[in-house]
Amino acid sequence: MWRVGTVIALHDETATARTITLDVPDWPRHVAGQHVDVRLTASDGYSAVRSYSIASAPNSERRVELTVERLPNGEVSPYLTQEVAVNDRLELRGPIGGWFVWRTQQTEPIQLIAGGSGIVPLMAMIRSRASAVSTAPFRLLYSVREPRAVFYRDELQALLPHDNSVSVSYAYTRTAPKDWPRPPGRIDAALIADATWPSKLVPTCYVCGPTSFVESATCLLTASGNSPDKVRTERFGPTGDRQ
Amino acid sequence: MGITSRGFPGRRSAADAKLPPGQYLTTDFPVLSAGPTPHVSLDQWEFTINEGTDVLRRWDWKSFRDLPTETFATDLHCVTRWSKLGTSWEGVSLDTMFADVKTDAPYALVHSYGDYTTNLPMDDLMNKQAWIGFRFDDEDLEPEHGGPARLLVPHLYLWKSAKWVRGITLMHEDEPGFWESLGYHNYGDPWREQRYSGDE
Numbered sequence: 001m002w003r004v005g006t007v008i009a010l011h012d013e014t015a016t017a018r019t020i021t022l023d024v025p026d027w028p029r030h031v032a033g034q035h036v037d038v039r040l041t042a043s044d045g046y047s048a049v050r051s052y053s054i055a056s057a058p059n060s061e062r063r064v065e066l067t068v069e070r071l072p073n074g075e076v077s078p079y080l081t082q083e084v085a086v087n088d089r090l091e092l093r094g095p096i097g098g099w100f101v102w103r104t105q106q107t108e109p110i111q112l113i114a115g116g117s118g119i120v121p122l123m124a125m126i127r128s129r130a131s132a133v134s135t136a137p138f139r140l141l142y143s144v145r146e147p148r149a150v151f152y153r154d155e156l157q158a159l160l161p162h163d164n165s166v167s168v169s170y171a172y173t174r175t176a177p178k179d180w181p182r183p184p185g186r187i188d189a190a191l192i193a194d195a196t197w198p199s200k201l202v203p204t205c206y207v208c209g210p211t212s213f214v215e216s217a218t219c220l221l222t223a224s225g226n227s228p229d230k231v232r233t234e235r236f237g238p239t240g241d242r243q
Numbered sequence: 244m245g246i247t248s249r250g251f252p253g254r255r256s257a258a259d260a261k262l263p264p265g266q267y268l269t270t271d272f273p274v275l276s277a278g279p280t281p282h283v284s285l286d287q288w289e290f291t292i293n294e295g296t297d298v299l300r301r302w303d304w305k306s307f308r309d310l311p312t313e314t315f316a317t318d319l320h321c322v323t324r325w326s327k328l329g330t331s332w333e334g335v336s337l338d339t340m341f342a343d344v345k346t347d348a349p350y351a352l353v354h355s356y357g358d359y360t361t362n363l364p365m366d367d368l369m370n371k372q373a374w375i376g377f378r379f380d381d382e383d384l385e386p387e388h389g390g391p392a393r394l395l396v397p398h399l400y401l402w403k404s405a406k407w408v409r410g411i412t413l414m415h416e417d418e419p420g421f422w423e424s425l426g427y428h429n430y431g432d433p434w435r436e437q438r439y440s441g442d443e
Contacts, residue, residue, distance in 0.1 A: 001441075002245060004246060037324075039245055040248040040251045040253070041245045041246065041247050041248050041251070042247070042248070042251050042252060042253040043247050046253040046255060047245060047253070048253055048254070048267065049265055049324055050324065051323055051324070075253070075254045075267065079248070079250075079251050083249075083250050083251070088248075088249060089246055090248070091245045091246060096426060096439065097425070097426065098424075098425035098426045099277050099421075099422075099425050100277075211273070211274045211387070215274075215280060215387060218278070218279035218280070219279070219280075221279070222279050228278055228279045228281070228357060229278070229358065231278050231279050232277065232278060233276060233277065233278055233279065235273075235274050235275055235276065236273070
């Protein structure tokens with residue numbers, strides 16, 4: 001069942017990532033963390049489909065926001081980040097997925113850990129929390145290459161003064177801002193100890209990012225006492241250790 | 244045919260003809276798992292075939308590795324739309340593992356370390372269609388790809404090929420597994436594009 005959405009806004013998050021806002025008249029309510037399949041069709045009928053996480057909170061306006069990172073050799077993402085224009089129509093299937101989701105009834109502490117564009121479904125959870133006026137305590141640990149690779153920068157920055165039960169920590173892997181206390185590097189045990197909920201609070205953890213990032217972050221979470229059944233993951237991209 | 248995407252050329256490849264509908268070719272081996280990768284040591288590994296509360300067969304790693312193995316090449320099709328062609332494996336055929344098992348149960352629920360489950364008809368596990376694989380590309384199977392050993396049922400979408408397998412329970416009634424309870428198709432034939440529940 002393919003739905004048709006009309007592009008109503010475009011916004012560049014970074015030099016390589018774009019948020020596409022779609023108006024989808026027959027959209028059912030989604031749950032934060034779910035994704036959609038997007039289908040592009042060439043004039044001869046050839047089509048290509050890829051999955052993208054939904055960035056927006058569930059809403060009654062039947063709007064769906066997707067944030068797409070352009071992959072260097074991608075087939076669909078270059079089109080979505082460079083060619084698509086307002087008023088274009090896109091075919092969507094979804095919402096899809098019932099595991100990597102945060103439901104507004106959840107009240108336990110939530111630990112979000114994002115690597116790069118893995119922030120997208122986690123942002124939907126943060127937005128869903130706000131729109132549902134949930135008081136569930138959230139922490140986000142967001143690992144990025146460099147400051148200019150941060151998605152949703154202003155919105156994340158604006159969270160703190162409003163709501164001290166959402167905290168955001170950044171980890172920079174290649175270039176940190178001037179005077180940043182931690183040298184650039186991957187997430188390690190010390191950062192997990194500083195920036196995530198103590199495991200004794202039994203947080204539900206959502207980890208999304210490239211495969212190697214998710215593997216190391218989940219190992220650190222379980223090593224620091226989080227039960228594997230409280231850690232939900234979404235991985236993307238190649239494994240890195242094989243061609 | 245859907246609505247045409249203005250200015251979308253598409254990227255066709257010679258391999259497209261060998262791919263099920265809606266799939267694209269990858270040369271990577273992407274990883275998709277619902278949670279942390281379990282790290283199972285070989286001296287604790289075991290595999291059982293159960294029916295009800297009865298354990299019909301049990302292997303530890305050594306007795307499992309004493310079983311005759313097969314090398315085979317197969318195509319893998321993931322519901323997230325990538326396909327990888329001609330992957331090479333070594334494993335034990337489920338025909339070998341079920342050789343002395345007498346059952347008329349028509350369904351199987353496959354269990355993994357890390358509590359993953361998936362359900363299949365027994366007919367899809369027998370007759371040279373399924374293996375417990377432990378080597379990939381001439382190397383021991385890595386944990387993130389399901390090592391020490393994973394099920395391979397390559398004629399179905401890859402979520403049916405449970406990683407980190409620890410046993411099979413024979414069932415008289417079909418019972419949905421993990422993804423089958425979360426919106427994915429109960430059977431998952433890639434050539435009929437049975438991705439999500441509700442697909443024909």
